[in-house]
Amino acid sequence: MKQFFSTNDIVSLSHIIKTALECKENPFGNEYIGKHKTLGLIFLNPSLRTRMSTQKAARNLGMEVMVLNMGTEGWALETREGVVMDGANAEHIKEAAAVMGSYCDVLGVRSFPKLDSKEEDYSDDLFFKFANYCKKPILSLETATRHPLQSLTDLITIIEQGEYFYDAEKGNYIPKVRKPKVVLSWAPHVKALPQAVPNSFSEWMCRAEAEGLVDFVITHPEGYELDEEFTKGAAITTNQVEALKDADFVYVKNWSSYEDYGKVLSMDSNWMLTLEKLEATNNAKVMHCLPVRRDLVLSSEVLDSDHSIVIEQAGNRVWAAQAVLTEMLTHNK
Amino acid sequence: MKQFFSTNDIVSLSHIIKTALECKENPFGNEYIGKHKTLGLIFLNPSLRTRMSTQKAARNLGMEVMVLNMGTEGWALETREGVVMDGANAEHIKEAAAVMGSYCDVLGVRSFPKLDSKEEDYSDDLFFKFANYCKKPILSLETATRHPLQSLTDLITIIEQGEYFYDAEKGNYIPKVRKPKVVLSWAPHVKALPQAVPNSFSEWMCRAEAEGLVDFVITHPEGYELDEEFTKGAAITTNQVEALKDADFVYVKNWSSYEDYGKVLSMDSNWMLTLEKLEATNNAKVMHCLPVRRDLVLSSEVLDSDHSIVIEQAGNRVWAAQAVLTEMLTHNK
């Protein structure tokens, strides 16, 4: 694997999930495959889970890790072509990426959107230029459009917590009884947040649905439609009550409008998930990528109940990252 | 050891001191007991000695170390129950601590007091919630009320530099001739500093006195009385000259008022320790936890004299941390 940015970089969902669950079963089973290899983690934005889980995954494989916080430890990067660099940006990504690539065997990059220009953000310009110039395998640590380590984690968690068996002959996970119903449910927030997590979750769930793993439904207020690129095949409704009916997994997440780009159109607290709303579900497990603002995005009563699997979910970040790094170290042609 | 926060977490002072001095004698004698274990160091405030010495100690034991500076690399944590999180805090400690706990085998947390509210600070709310939610052994890297790695270091240094023999049968250090007189002497400062270091030093010295290791005296201007919880059994005087008489160790430290909470009541430079004042001592060794402001808190003439053991003391931070981590790795039930 030369790049981990979207589902397109994954040949088989079941294969990468299986690799991840094997890592969880036996974290140090491949502790020498990363020997003498260095992972560079480049953060243009803050990070807790991604930072720690990816470091841990790399060390479990014997890799060296170098973390660089560009904002506080480095400087601002220019990504545009052909501009006279007489402003705030001290280095062009052409040089920065190439140099980091020469020091590292695998690179990870986090770069949040500014939420000003849809076109600029959705080009994921910085990530792709980084990928192009660093000349090394690269993984997204979240970009404007996607957070694939999170979404792989989410799928692993659903497979793990749902009822599936692994068909070794076909190399596929198969639901034991029926496909679980997975609902992505928009939630209110005071700030404008990127669409990366819901885009990415939707992309992975649509593919999981196509591969017979889940039934996927999205629910959000009007005006919060995600880019169709990520929701092809998903059932979409503005009726949360209907969406939650018989749900097995409810994935809660706020995002700002894609259409009216980066805007907060609603702070309607009725969209916050409560225990009462969960009564209509199939005793659903509740997921969130974290950090989560309690009693704004998700009620404490839900987070503190047995419905919540957010901590187990976050814990799986390690195994998602370890599976991706394992692929990059072993199949990097 | 599941927690290292106060002397109450230590069964035997002599045992932990002996472990530390064995680590100093042979730093890599247990370099495999931390293999495949990860220490997470979470800093809500700056750190030099604690940061470096604890990292070093962990690596000496073969542990992986992940450092997270919450302020610059992460975000602000909410610790209150039942509040709608629509303000500046992006994540609740319930989730943050649980997730970090799932990535790490041992956690260390530093959180300074704000010096606004005595009740809030002295609850050490963040540390205890962290300890509760992370579900892993946890060590204080300094909280509002205590700095136990510093105080253990201080005691190790006194045992090492004083005249003691180790009674292997009883498992105790015993003064060869007489118990050294240890004086905690308040010093002036321009800023309001926490009471954590003097509280903690006092707590450890009171216990060391109870176990026959030292004679302990505290001296400070009126209004600087520490919380009695930490000074039970100590002799306390506002007469510095009297306190210093025949002292073997003088521990210099500024702190703000506990009574008139967080206030600077005196900047009287007469309280600064000088060579002249040391003449009345028993050629006392001078200690300070560092960082120290020269010629404000402690005179350069003292720091540059043979009286000062502040560098040796700071060096012992490694062995205190290594002893605590050794306990956590070997007796963590």
Place this chain on the structure above:
Amino acid sequence: MKQFFSTNDIVSLSHIIKTALECKENPFGNEYIGKHKTLGLIFLNPSLRTRMSTQKAARNLGMEVMVLNMGTEGWALETREGVVMDGANAEHIKEAAAVMGSYCDVLGVRSFPKLDSKEEDYSDDLFFKFANYCKKPILSLETATRHPLQSLTDLITIIEQGEYFYDAEKGNYIPKVRKPKVVLSWAPHVKALPQAVPNSFSEWMCRAEAEGLVDFVITHPEGYELDEEFTKGAAITTNQVEALKDADFVYVKNWSSYEDYGKVLSMDSNWMLTLEKLEATNNAKVMHCLPVRRDLVLSSEVLDSDHSIVIEQAGNRVWAAQAVLTEMLTHNK
């Protein structure tokens, strides 16, 4: 080697270059000589290449690495003697350096000049006090006057990319045909930059010229003369066209005035290197220490052409650091 600050710390240029190129050939050939040794990297200023390449070099030798960003993770240091420390500086370098020295086996320090006072900057006070008080081998990660890891890298790159053979009997590199002509060419910039890189490059090239390795020429506008300490023996001209004639290597760099200290006297874009100007050279290879501002300091057409070796040059930072650390670990008396 107890110190790496200037060419004076190097016995033989050819020996250290050979060590570096052997490290490049076989990065893990000495992966145990740093076992149980710790490198402390202390940054008072941002860093990308120095930070990553020096970490990598140390890990290639089996050393532990601890990074400390004094600005965000620590606090401001006092370097003056005999001042009452009642201002912004929380710790004196006497204590800070001594303590870091007690935790580490080798230290690296980066400290940029303020460009206010020539005398203050050029004393490199902080570095030398650090070196004095830490009592451990110390390497400059760039100071006010020099950037020796960069300059060693530059020389390695010239030897590697030029035509030289190694005379094993004499222990010297010798030009195969003739000494390449190396030109240091001033370039415009919008900000006032230190003289450290050009000083240091000039110092190393003057010595390389004295040892028969290169012909060295400096060209800059009037008023940009470097301190003569660094340029002894160099040909200096304000005629860039003349300087570039038949050049084999052109080292491009901006710096502020030394004479009119820290001032920007010219932003003349005619001094920017272009492909047209390179026509008069001997198909010169173009070097820059990076970060470089495109189309301000150096034209994109040059950076994107085969003339540019800036990425290979930056890559060699690892081997320069690894050679220096190898010397420090093996000959540190």
